[in-house]
Amino acid sequence: MTTVDLADPPVTNPFTGTTGLPRTSEGWTQLVTPDGRLHPEVDADRDALGRLTRDLYRGMRLARRLDDEAFALQRQGELGLWLQCRGQEAAQVGSVAAVRADDYVFPSYREHAAALWRGIGPADLLRQWRGVAHSGWDPEPYSFHIYTLVLAAQLLHATGYALGVQRDGSDTVVVTYFGDGAASEGDASEAMNIAAVNAAPMVFFCQNNQWAISTPTASQTRTPIHRRGAGFGLRSEWVDGNDVLAVYAVTSAVTEHARSGNGPAIVEATTYRMGGHSTSDDPTRYRTDDELKAWRARDPLARVEALMRAEGWSDEAFLGEIQAEADELADRTRRECLALEAPDLADAFATVLADVPQLLREERDAFVAYRASFLD
Ligand SMILES: Cc1ncc(C[n+]2csc(CCOP(=O)(O)OP(=O)(O)O)c2C)c(N)n1
Ligand SMILES: [Mg+2]
Structure with missing residues (x-):
C-alpha cells in the first residue's frame, strides 16, 4: 500500500467560531469570488x-x-x-x-x-x-x-x-x-x-x-x-x-x-x-x-x-x-x-464461491482447455 500523505499534517479549521458564512445574491455560500477575492465578511483567522x-x-x-x-x-x-x-x-x-x-x-x-x-x-x-x-x-x-x-x-x-x-x-x-x-x-x-x-x-x-x-x-x-x-x-x-x-x-x-x-x-x-x-x-x-x-x-x-x-x-x-x-x-x-x-482469467472461477461446486469446476476446466487449444 502506498500513500501520498496529503492530509499530513492535518489541516486545522479556521472557521471554528466564525459568525455565519457569506452568501451571494443567488443564495449559495461563497467565500472567494471567481476572480480570487475574499469576501470581506469572512472573519476567519x-x-x-x-x-x-x-x-x-x-x-x-x-x-x-x-x-x-x-x-x-x-x-x-x-x-x-x-x-x-x-x-x-x-x-x-x-x-x-x-x-x-x-x-x-x-x-x-x-x-x-x-x-x-x-x-x-x-x-x-x-x-x-x-x-x-x-x-x-x-x-x-x-x-x-x-x-x-x-x-x-x-x-x-x-x-x-x-x-x-x-x-x-x-x-x-x-x-x-x-x-x-x-x-x-x-x-x-x-x-x-x-x-x-x-x-x-x-x-x-x-x-x-x-x-x-x-x-x-x-x-x-x-x-x-x-x-x-x-x-x-x-x-x-x-x-x-x-x-x-x-x-x-x-x-x-x-x-x-x-x-x-x-x-x-x-x-x-x-x-x-x-x-x-x-x-x-x-x-x-x-x-x-x-x-x-x-x-x-x-x-x-x-x-x-x-x-x-x-x-x-x-x-x-x-x-x-x-x-x-x-x-x-x-x-x-x-x-x-x-x-x-x-x-489469470482462470483464477476468477476460484473466487466466486468458497466451496467451488462441480459445475463451476467443469466450466473452469472447459475454459482452460479452450484457451490451450489456441496456437501461440
Ligand atoms: C442505475 C444506473 N442507471 C444508469 C447508469 C448509466 N449511467 C452511468 S453514469 C450516468 C450519468 C450520471 O450522472 P451524474 O449522477 O450527474 O454523475 P456524473 O457522471 O455527472 O458525475 C448514467 C446514466 C448507471 N450507471 N446506473
Ligand atoms: Mg452530473
Whole structure:
C-alpha cells in the first residue's frame, strides 16, 4: 500500500467560531469570488486560512495532474476507460478535507481527488479502469469505500453503514458523494428519507456538475437539488462548488451538526465537469463551446491561485515545490499503471464461491482447455 500523505499534517479549521458564512445574491455560500477575492465578511483567522488554502491547493493541483495523466494513459491504450474529475477538484478536496480521517466515505466513481487526499495511490485508483481488477483498494485502512457505478446505490450503502455506527455508539460521520443525475434515482430519495427519520450521522454531498452524460440538470429536476432536503427533513446547504474554502467551511459545519446528533444534511455543490462524461464520450455533441468557456473562467484552481497571490500566501518556491511534486506523481502514475498485470482469467472461477461446486469446476476446466487449444 502506498500513500501520498496529503492530509499530513492535518489541516486545522479556521472557521471554528466564525459568525455565519457569506452568501451571494443567488443564495449559495461563497467565500472567494471567481476572480480570487475574499469576501470581506469572512472573519476567519488569516494565518490559519492561509495555511488551509495552501494545503487544499496542493491537494487540488496533485489531483488534476493525476487526472490528466490517467486521461493520457487511456488515450494511449493503457486504460480501458477513465472518468475525469477536472473542474470538480474544489468540491471534492474541500469536502473530504473538512471531515475527520476516520469519517467513512462512500464515493460514486469520479471522486479521484477525494480518494487521493485520503492516501489512495495511483495503482489502486487505476487498476479497475485498466480492467485488471473488479475494484481498486481495501476500503478499511482509508475509511473510503470502493467506487460504485450503479447510480445512487452508494447512498443506500452509506445509510446502512451510518445506522450501524449510530447503533455502535461511535461518533463517526458517513459522507456519500453523488451526482445530479444520481439524485433522480429512487434509491437517493429512499436513502435520504430513512437517514432523516433515524437522524443518521450523514452528509449527502451532491456534486451538481450540470450534466448526467448528455442530460442537463434542467431535464432532471424542476427544483434545485438542495431544496429536497426540506421535504425529507435534512439540513440543506447550497455552496459554490468551485470555491474550495466555501466547500470546506460548509462541509465542516454540516459534519459537526451530524456528529452532534442533529441528523443528516444535504449539500449541493454547484460545479462543472470540464471533460466528457468519460473517455468514451464526446461532449461537443451536446454542449456548446461558450458554456465550457464560461466555466473555464470559474476554474477552481485558478481561483485559489489568484487568492493566494492577492493575500501573499504563495511564492515561486511554494508553487515550484508543488509543480515538482505533481510531476513526480504523474511519473509514478504512469509507472504504476504500466506495472499493473492482468490476472489469470482462470483464477476468477476460484473466487466466486468458497466451496467451488462441480459445475463451476467443469466450466473452469472447459475454459482452460479452450484457451490451450489456441496456437501461440
Ligand atoms: C442505475 C444506473 N442507471 C444508469 C447508469 C448509466 N449511467 C452511468 S453514469 C450516468 C450519468 C450520471 O450522472 P451524474 O449522477 O450527474 O454523475 P456524473 O457522471 O455527472 O458525475 C448514467 C446514466 C448507471 N450507471 N446506473
Ligand atoms: Mg452530473
